[in-house]
Amino acid sequence: MKTIKITLCAAVLGLMSFTVLPAKSVAKIIETAASAVTWKSESIDLGEIPQNKPKAIEFEFKNTGKTAVVISEVKASCGCTATDYTKTPVKPGETAKVTATYNAANKGAFTKTVTVTTNAETAPKVLSFKGTVI
Structure with missing residues (x-):
């Protein structure tokens, strides 16, 4: 045996x-494993914001890779947040932004997320912002 x-x-x-x-x-x-996208900030604290006045939040990033970065999708965590982003390819060394516009309808503390999908990262990047509606 x-x-x-x-x-x-x-x-x-x-x-x-x-x-x-x-x-x-x-x-x-x-x-390949190193990210070609460097975010200026992945989380933003807005502090106190007024109720029923949309607030624009800008997330800026820089392409630190060797090829162009293309944003394929930006998705907000709720219907109270509209998104906009750079639609053209971001060349190496250039910066671009993702904008989330939050419509603060209800008073109180909040935390929201925006999920960004690019060709430079295998997993989507989740960005967040928080604050208190007064």
């Missing part, structure tokens, strides 16, 4: 590929 286990283990190890990635491949993987 021991001989069968040892033979089976040797066969499995013999079939495995023990290769090492070249340094260029590793560097490319690291470069």
Whole structure:
């Protein structure tokens, strides 16, 4: 029985590929994993804002990558927030913005989010803003 286990283990190890990635491949993987979008702020505290007066919140980012960044979708967490964003490709080194306009209908504290999807990041970026309606 021991001989069968040892033979089976040797066969499995013999079939495995023990290769090492070249340094260029590793560097490319690291470069791809690094984000090409650097946000000025991912969370903004608005403090106190007046009721029934829409408030525009701007989230600015810079393309720190080597290729153009395209925003494909911007989605607000609720119907009380309208969004707008730069529709043209953002070239390396350039800045762009995502604007969320919050219509503060109810008094009290609030926290809202805006989800931004780009071609530069594998997961969407969730931006937030908060404050108190007076």
